[in-house]
Each structure stands twice: as structure tokens, then as C-alpha cells.
Amino acid sequence: MTSPPALLRPLGRPLLVDRILRAAPGSTVFLRAPAGAGKSVLMHQAAERAGVTVCDLHHPRLSDVQDGWLFWDVPGSARTARLSAQVAETVEHLVIAHRPAQKITGLARRILHGGSGTVDADALGLSAAEIGTRLPAAVTRRLCREYAGWPAFLPLAAMRAPTAGPTPDTDTDLATSYVSETFLAQLSPGPTTRLSLWLEAPEPDPRQDPAQDWCDALPPFVLAAPDPQSDLFAALRRAVAARLEGFTNSGAVTEVARALEAAQRPLAAMELLLDHGHESHAAQVLERSRGLELIYDTNLEGFSHAVLRFSQEIIATNETVLFAITRTLMKQGEFQRVRHLVVKHLGSDYLDPLKVLSRGARFSFAARRFRLNMMISEDMMPSDAMMQRLGEFMADYPVGDEQKWAAFYNALLEFEVRRRNFRAAEAAAARALIYFRKMGGHPLLEFFIHLHLAVLHLTNGDARLARPAARDARSGLERVTHPVAQEYRMLRLIEAALAYEEGQPQRLVTFLQDEFNDFARAEIWPSLFHFAIRYASQVVMDQYPASIRPGFLDGLWLHVAERMNLLPTIQIRTATAYQNEGRISEAEVTLQALGTARNTPAEEMTPDGLYRLADRDDIGLAMARLRCSVQHPAPGPLVDRQIDALESNPKITLREAIALKIWRAHLARKRRDTAAARTHLQAAFTSASRLGCFGVLSEQRIFLAPLLREARIRNHLETRPDIRATLTIYTGSISSPNAKARAGGLTEREAQLLHLIAGGHPNKRIAQMLHIAEPTVKFHLSRLYAKLGASKRAEAIKTAHALGWL
Structure with missing residues (x-):
């Protein structure tokens, strides 16, 4: 393409030329700018006006001074250039064009006495x-x-x-x-x-x-x-x-x-070095970047891509690389590979945390720290001896390394949550946050602390304290600059659980449908996974027909890995589902099998045994067994003593304490003691209102529904404004058709049959679908018709639609 020649000629710069030529005699004018600024063009324009020529030599000669002027265009190839003393003393007007990186010497005396001025890049750029x-x-x-x-x-x-x-x-x-x-x-x-x-x-x-x-x-x-x-x-x-x-x-x-x-691009540096075979240099970059901690400062995918490229030779000789790789594998759920790697390089005794954490152990400080990380992922329930070893290990931590201390207290926080020492867990969280503040903050790790606190409080049953912790968690996560999709998924679970506690189950239902599988496939610390199973299984029990519940609970078996002790939690939740359907015998069989697997002694269910329970799963199993006893048509006097013992147990959560009060009210109603039922139920609703923990009411609806249908009990509760508000939330939380049917007095089996007959299924097909006899179907239908005031299917379906049960 050609253009008019006039456009290709340099533009005149008369104002800059005048500025150069007006410089005082004896001064020096610098045209200092990068290449392409038009320094040479400007210099030739000024020299032409002065009637002289331009010198473009590395070292101007005396003969290059014309009429007292020297226009010196320093060659672009010169790194340094020098003006001789003779020329510097002879020239009256000196103009030098050069690039910023070029060093010009021999001018100090001249500039000191005559001064200087600069036409810089800002002045040389053309404006409209x-x-x-x-x-x-x-x-x-x-x-x-x-x-x-x-x-x-x-x-x-x-x-x-x-x-x-x-x-x-x-x-x-x-x-x-x-x-x-x-x-x-x-x-x-x-x-x-x-x-x-x-x-x-x-x-x-x-x-x-x-x-x-x-x-x-x-x-x-x-x-x-x-x-x-x-x-x-x-x-x-x-x-x-x-x-x-x-x-x-x-x-x-x-x-x-x-x-x-x-x-601050260590991963990019490592990738480049590994691409060109500089593996040892890449390992040094990893070490200088704090190795294991780098995974929290970068995108997990990028970190994994970099560290998993190291060779077996480097892994065998460099612990930083070994632990970076094993931490990455843990994040990806590859815990079996982690075990193989650490045993291969550190020995089989590395799997025994008591040996690793003890004073004088043969393992390095970094190896002992990583064993602490493994303990978190293994869902290990620390004994008192283990906690003592952790205290001894604390003495080896370096003074002044705030991030290591914060990580230690983060581990302590997780262990104390498992041990149900909630006050100690809160203290550990506060200490971790102090260390994060000392190091100038770390948004992602602070997010985990606040999220942990939210899990702690919701597990305990105090939604009031969980809400600000969740807000702080979101604030921290929003400050993280690299992608954190899984962490946002964790946060959405917590926020959905809080909405459930407020009587709004739909967010939890949506999370279960859209995100639970992705959530469960990622690496999650055990307390959060147990928390997720509890809330997810509860919303399934609340909101879905019984026919799909076993599929969800069975699906959780996929996550019963060697690193997580999920079996008790899943079995207990399965038994709870049976209890909510009125299938007490099946619930008892499930719990009996779990008790056998855990080698639980019979005396555990004695009042003294219940008072001494401390293990999370042992308490969960005892509560589930006691729930069966409460639902028994004729519970014996031992039930009251068992409830007394559990209520006195310091390891019982606030949520469990509310459930125990509801069970007391249920037992009192069975014994026709309405005054006691009102008292216990009022205490339960008052506690739920004070704690903002309304989800436990939905969880115990199998007991609440018949209690609240009694006018004398409900009217008494509604005299309290705080309880009236709580009743409104509770009523809203059971707004699904299935929940309304249950609250209206249908058993789980009857609600299930109602959906099936509404779907047009005949009795024979229903019997096949539910794996029960056809006469049993007819028996349940007769009870369903009686409760709906109907004599045939069409009337029952019409009434159910009018009640919002379909």
C-alpha cells in the first residue's frame, strides 16, 4: 500500500526547536527518550536552524564543534559514550540525543557550572x-x-x-x-x-x-x-x-x-525450569516458595500440574517435593497413593502418628508437620495421649513463623471439633486468626478458619454464632485472587444449611440436586463431610418420598474410603430414615449391626455408660438407639433415666439437647401427662428460638406433629411471642407436599401410597414397587382413606390436592 509522500515526511517540531536553541550558553540540553521518539529528526531540525551539522560518532572530535555548537546524536548501539574534556570545554552550546539506558560521561564539570535541561519522552510524543x-x-x-x-x-x-x-x-x-x-x-x-x-x-x-x-x-x-x-x-x-x-x-x-x-510467579518459574530440564532448580524454587504452603496461594490445578512433573529421583531426595506431591494427591482424593509414597520414602512407621510426633523421632520437622495434615484427612479421632503428643510437638515449632503456628492451631481446631470440645475448638480458631493477622493476613486460610467455626456452631446447634462466621468466611473468600471453585461450593453448603435452620429448605434441596456430587468428589476435611451428610440426608428425609431415599444414602458409600470413618454416620442416618417412616424394627437391625461392628458393649446404654460417652460416633449411635426406644409403643421407665444421663453428658450438643426435650414431651403425651408435655415442648421451642436452630424441629417432626395437633399443647405454646414466631418458621419449613402430608397425620408409608395412587398405579404394581404383599397395600390404603374421609381413590386424590399434599 502506498501513501502520499507528504504524510511520510517527518513533522516539523518548531516549538521544541525553539526550546533547544534558546538554551543558555554553557548549558547542556539532553534529548533523552527511547527509540522512535524522533530525537534524531528533532536534532537535525535544530541543527539546520543553527546552520550546522549533526555528529553521530561514539566520541565527538574537536572538529565537530561548529560555531560553538555541538549536536551529538549518540549511536543507538553504544552502551556508554564519553565527551572528551577538550571538547566539553570548547563547545558553547551542547545538545545530546541518547536513549535512557545509555550512560554519557565527561559532563560533570560542564553541568555543574553551566546547568542542563532535558527534553524527555513526554515532550517528544506527538499529541493531537x-x-x-x-x-x-x-x-x-x-x-x-x-x-x-x-x-x-x-x-x-x-x-x-x-x-x-x-x-x-x-x-x-x-x-x-x-x-x-x-x-x-x-x-x-x-x-x-x-x-x-x-x-x-x-x-x-x-x-x-x-x-x-x-x-x-x-x-x-x-x-x-x-x-x-x-x-x-x-x-x-x-x-x-x-x-x-x-x-x-x-x-x-x-x-x-x-x-x-x-x-511472585513461582509456578511459572517451576514450569519453565522443568520444561528445559532444570529439575533441581525447580525444586529450589519450590523450597523458597514455602513448598507445602504454596498450594494455598495458587490455583490448585496449576500447582498440581507443576509439582506432579518431578521425577522419582527428586522425590526420593527432596522432602519439600515429596510433601508438595502428597498434599496435591490428598487434595485430589488419592489418599491410597499418599500412603504408598510416604511409606516408600519414609518407612512404614510413618503411618503411626504417635511415633512420628514424639520428641526425638527420626523424622524431620517438615515430615512431622505433614503427618499432622494426614491425621486431619484420615478422620482420626485423637485420644488424650495423641493430644498430649501434639502439645509436645508444639514445642518444636519455630518462633516467629506465624503461618506454621496458624496451621497448627487449624489442625487443633479440627481435632477439638471431632472430640466435641467446642470451647477448646473456638479458642484454637481465635489463636489461628491472631497468627494470620500477625503475618499480614491470608484470605484463603482465614476463610477455612471461619468456615470451620460455622461448621462447629451448626454442629453444636447455635445458628446465631454460625451466621457471622459464615459472613466472615465469604468476606475472606472474596479477597482470594485465584480460582477457588471448590471453596465457594463449601461456602454455599454452609449458607444453604443456615437457610435450612431458618425454615427455608429449598437452597439445601438445590445444593443436593446440583452440587453435592461435585462437593463430595473433592478433598474435604472430615468434619465438613460429616456435617454435609447430616444436612443432606435430613433434607432428603424431609423433602423427598421414601422411595428415593435409599439411593441417596447408598450413594454415600462411594465416599467410605480408608481415610474417612463415614460408616457410623451413614448407618445412623439410614436408621433415622427408617425411624421417620415408622419402620422401627429395620432401624433397630441397622443400629444393632453397627453396634456389633463397633464392638459396642451392652453397658453403653446404661445411665452411667451414657453419661460417660465422649466419642462422636458412640454418642450418635446411642442417640439413635434411644430414639427407637422413645418411638416404642410402650417405652419402659429406663428411657427417662437414659435421657437424664444424656442431658447431663457434657459432650452432648445443644441440638441434641433440644431433641431430648422433644422426646421427653413425646413420652409425657404417651403417658397422658399434658402438663409435662407442654413444659418440655416449651423448653425445646424456647431453646430453638434462642439459638436460631429451627432445623432440629423439622428433624424431629415425627414427634412434633402429634404433639402440635393437640389443641391444649399448641394453644399453650402460642401464648409466647417468641414461640409463636418459631412455630411459624417450623410450619413454613414443612411446606413440601410430602411434609404437609406427614404433618397432617399420614405415616411415611401412607404418604408414599398417596403419591403412587395419584400416579395411577394399581395395587398389584404398588406391591411390586414397594416389595410388600398386596393385602398389605390394601390395609395401608384403608387407613389412608379413613384419614382423608374418602371411600375410594378418586375422592382421596381430590382431598389430598385440596390439602396441598400432592
């Missing part, structure tokens, strides 16, 4: 105001917008106006070549790497950061107002990428990697 009408408006706009007003790009701006469409590839290639040969030619690997990082997300005025030592190579307009969409930026990116590729292919890999590491 200076150009005026000397160029077509389209060319001016293109020069200023696409090329930051840099004079060297005037020919490109003239060849292609913005109204003509995209710049041809030839123009882009030309701009890229020019940038590479002029702007970047003097940049070494380090500055080039730092420039490439700035180009990824350019921010204005990088010159304020001394570490950005590449700024003098670029036009200042680019730095002051970067436009990543401009043609100049496109050329810069291409030129920098090509130059970096040239550096890495020519043996400058380690220098580029050092720059990446200094810019």
Missing part, C-alpha cells in the same frame, strides 16, 4: 493538539490511539486509517519487528520478563515501582494510559513473547525463571 491540521484527522486519531503518539509509527498510521478496517498482517509484522529491534534490543532477560508480566494486566504508571526496570524502553504515553487493545500493545506482546522464547532457547532460562520467581 500539536499536530493540529497538518495531518488528516483519521491519521492523527490512529497515531494517538493505536501508537501512543510515538513519532516513529507515523508511517504506519498514515498507511492505514481506522475507518479502513483491521490492520493488515504485514503492518502488524512490521510494527512487531520495529518494537523488537528498537524498544527491546537493550533489555536483558530479567527486564523483558517483568515487561511481559506487566503486559498481561497493564496498570498505569509502573514507573513508580523501582522493580519495573524496563519502563525507560517504552513510550511514556503507553505507561501513563495503557490500552491493551491498541496495535502497539499487540506488537509489544508479540515482540516480548518472541524475545522471551529466544532467551529460553539460548540458555537464559534460569535468569527468566529468577525474574518470574521475584514477581
Whole structure:
């Protein structure tokens, strides 16, 4: 493409020429700017006005001084240039054009006595105001917008106006070549790497950061107002990428990697080094980047991709690499591979935490710390001896390393939650947050602490304290700069559980439908997984017909891995589902099998045994067994003593205490003691209202439904404003058709049959679907018709629709 010759000629700069020529005698004028600023053109224009010529030698001679003037255009290839003392003393008017990286010597005496001035890059860049009408408006706009007003790009701006469409590839290639040969030619690997990082997300005025030592190579307009969409930026990116590729292919890999590491890009540095076979250097980068902690500062996928590339030789000789890889595998749920790796490289006794954590153990401090991480993922229930060993291990922690101390208290927090020492867990969380504040904060790890606190409080049954913890968790997560999809999924579970506690189960239902599988496949600490199973299984029991519940609970078996002791929790929840359906014998069989598997002694259910229970699963099993006894048609007097013992047990949660009060009210109603039933139920509702823990009421609806149908009990409760509000929340929480049917007096089997007859299924098909005899179907239907005041299917379905049960 050709352009009018006038557009390709340099623009006159009369104002800058006047500024140069008006300089006082004896002073020195510097034209200091990167390549392409038009320094040489300006110098020739000024020299022409002065009636002299320009010197472009490395060392001007005395003969180059004309009429007292010396216009010295320092060659671009010169790193340093010197003016001789003889010339410096002879010349009256000295003008020097040079690039910022070039060092000019021999001028100190002259500048000291005569002074100096500088026409810098800001002054040399062309603006629309200076150009005026000397160029077509389209060319001016293109020069200023696409090329930051840099004079060297005037020919490109003239060849292609913005109204003509995209710049041809030839123009882009030309701009890229020019940038590479002029702007970047003097940049070494380090500055080039730092420039490439700035180009990824350019921010204005990088010159304020001394570490950005590449700024003098670029036009200042680019730095002051970067436009990543401009043609100049496109050329810069291409030129920098090509130059970096040239550096890495020519043996400058380690220098580029050092720059990446200094810019807080350790993973990029490691990837580059591993790509070019510098594995030991990559391991050093990992060590300097705090190894195991780096996984919390970067994207998990990127971290995994980098560390899993190390060879077996490096893994065998470098513990930092070993533990980075094993931590990554734990995050991916590959716990069996973790065990194999640590046994292979550290010995089989590494699997015994008491041996590893004891004072004087043969293992390094890093190995002992990682064993602590493994204990968290293994769902290990620490004994008193183990907690004592942890205290001894604490003495080996380095003073002043806040992140290590915060991590230690995070582990302690998890262990105390498992041990149901909630006050001790809160203290550990507070201590961890103190250490995070000392180190200047760590949003992701602080998120985990606050999320842990939310789990702790909801597990205990105090939704009031869980809500601010969840808000703090969200605040921390929103400050994390790298992708944290799984962490947001954890947060959504907590927020859905809080909504459930407020009588709004739909968010938990949605989480179960859309996100639970992805949540369960990721690496999750055990307390959160147990928490998730409890809430997910409860909302299934509340909101879904019984026919789909076994599928969900059976699906949880996929996550019964060797690192998580999920069997008791799943079996207890399965038994609870049977209890809610009135299938007490099946619930008892399930619990009996679990008790046998756990080798639970019979005396555990004695009052003394119940009072002494401390293990999470033992308490859960005892509560489930007691729930069967409470539901028995004729519970014996021992039930009351068992409830007394559990209520006195210091390990019982606030949530369980409310359930026990509801069970007392149920037993009192069975014994026709309405006054006692009212008292116990009022205490349960008062506690639920005070704690904001309304989910437990929904969980115990099998007992509450008949209690609240009695007018004398309900009318008494409704005299209290706080209990009236709680009753409203409870009523709203059971708003699903199935829940309404249950609250209206149907058994689980009757509610199930109602859905099946509404679906048009005949008795024979229903019997096949439910694996029961056809006469049993007829028996249940007769009871269903009686409760609905109907004599046939059509009437029952019509009434159920009117009640909102279908």
C-alpha cells in the first residue's frame, strides 16, 4: 500500500526547536527518550536552524564543534559514550540525543557550572493538539490511539486509517519487528520478563515501582494510559513473547525463571525450569516458595500440574517435593497413593502418628508437620495421649513463623471439633486468626478458619454464632485472587444449611440436586463431610418420598474410603430414615449391626455408660438407639433415666439437647401427662428460638406433629411471642407436599401410597414397587382413606390436592 509522500515526511517540531536553541550558553540540553521518539529528526531540525551539522560518532572530535555548537546524536548501539574534556570545554552550546539506558560521561564539570535541561519522552510524543491540521484527522486519531503518539509509527498510521478496517498482517509484522529491534534490543532477560508480566494486566504508571526496570524502553504515553487493545500493545506482546522464547532457547532460562520467581510467579518459574530440564532448580524454587504452603496461594490445578512433573529421583531426595506431591494427591482424593509414597520414602512407621510426633523421632520437622495434615484427612479421632503428643510437638515449632503456628492451631481446631470440645475448638480458631493477622493476613486460610467455626456452631446447634462466621468466611473468600471453585461450593453448603435452620429448605434441596456430587468428589476435611451428610440426608428425609431415599444414602458409600470413618454416620442416618417412616424394627437391625461392628458393649446404654460417652460416633449411635426406644409403643421407665444421663453428658450438643426435650414431651403425651408435655415442648421451642436452630424441629417432626395437633399443647405454646414466631418458621419449613402430608397425620408409608395412587398405579404394581404383599397395600390404603374421609381413590386424590399434599 502506498501513501502520499507528504504524510511520510517527518513533522516539523518548531516549538521544541525553539526550546533547544534558546538554551543558555554553557548549558547542556539532553534529548533523552527511547527509540522512535524522533530525537534524531528533532536534532537535525535544530541543527539546520543553527546552520550546522549533526555528529553521530561514539566520541565527538574537536572538529565537530561548529560555531560553538555541538549536536551529538549518540549511536543507538553504544552502551556508554564519553565527551572528551577538550571538547566539553570548547563547545558553547551542547545538545545530546541518547536513549535512557545509555550512560554519557565527561559532563560533570560542564553541568555543574553551566546547568542542563532535558527534553524527555513526554515532550517528544506527538499529541493531537500539536499536530493540529497538518495531518488528516483519521491519521492523527490512529497515531494517538493505536501508537501512543510515538513519532516513529507515523508511517504506519498514515498507511492505514481506522475507518479502513483491521490492520493488515504485514503492518502488524512490521510494527512487531520495529518494537523488537528498537524498544527491546537493550533489555536483558530479567527486564523483558517483568515487561511481559506487566503486559498481561497493564496498570498505569509502573514507573513508580523501582522493580519495573524496563519502563525507560517504552513510550511514556503507553505507561501513563495503557490500552491493551491498541496495535502497539499487540506488537509489544508479540515482540516480548518472541524475545522471551529466544532467551529460553539460548540458555537464559534460569535468569527468566529468577525474574518470574521475584514477581511472585513461582509456578511459572517451576514450569519453565522443568520444561528445559532444570529439575533441581525447580525444586529450589519450590523450597523458597514455602513448598507445602504454596498450594494455598495458587490455583490448585496449576500447582498440581507443576509439582506432579518431578521425577522419582527428586522425590526420593527432596522432602519439600515429596510433601508438595502428597498434599496435591490428598487434595485430589488419592489418599491410597499418599500412603504408598510416604511409606516408600519414609518407612512404614510413618503411618503411626504417635511415633512420628514424639520428641526425638527420626523424622524431620517438615515430615512431622505433614503427618499432622494426614491425621486431619484420615478422620482420626485423637485420644488424650495423641493430644498430649501434639502439645509436645508444639514445642518444636519455630518462633516467629506465624503461618506454621496458624496451621497448627487449624489442625487443633479440627481435632477439638471431632472430640466435641467446642470451647477448646473456638479458642484454637481465635489463636489461628491472631497468627494470620500477625503475618499480614491470608484470605484463603482465614476463610477455612471461619468456615470451620460455622461448621462447629451448626454442629453444636447455635445458628446465631454460625451466621457471622459464615459472613466472615465469604468476606475472606472474596479477597482470594485465584480460582477457588471448590471453596465457594463449601461456602454455599454452609449458607444453604443456615437457610435450612431458618425454615427455608429449598437452597439445601438445590445444593443436593446440583452440587453435592461435585462437593463430595473433592478433598474435604472430615468434619465438613460429616456435617454435609447430616444436612443432606435430613433434607432428603424431609423433602423427598421414601422411595428415593435409599439411593441417596447408598450413594454415600462411594465416599467410605480408608481415610474417612463415614460408616457410623451413614448407618445412623439410614436408621433415622427408617425411624421417620415408622419402620422401627429395620432401624433397630441397622443400629444393632453397627453396634456389633463397633464392638459396642451392652453397658453403653446404661445411665452411667451414657453419661460417660465422649466419642462422636458412640454418642450418635446411642442417640439413635434411644430414639427407637422413645418411638416404642410402650417405652419402659429406663428411657427417662437414659435421657437424664444424656442431658447431663457434657459432650452432648445443644441440638441434641433440644431433641431430648422433644422426646421427653413425646413420652409425657404417651403417658397422658399434658402438663409435662407442654413444659418440655416449651423448653425445646424456647431453646430453638434462642439459638436460631429451627432445623432440629423439622428433624424431629415425627414427634412434633402429634404433639402440635393437640389443641391444649399448641394453644399453650402460642401464648409466647417468641414461640409463636418459631412455630411459624417450623410450619413454613414443612411446606413440601410430602411434609404437609406427614404433618397432617399420614405415616411415611401412607404418604408414599398417596403419591403412587395419584400416579395411577394399581395395587398389584404398588406391591411390586414397594416389595410388600398386596393385602398389605390394601390395609395401608384403608387407613389412608379413613384419614382423608374418602371411600375410594378418586375422592382421596381430590382431598389430598385440596390439602396441598400432592
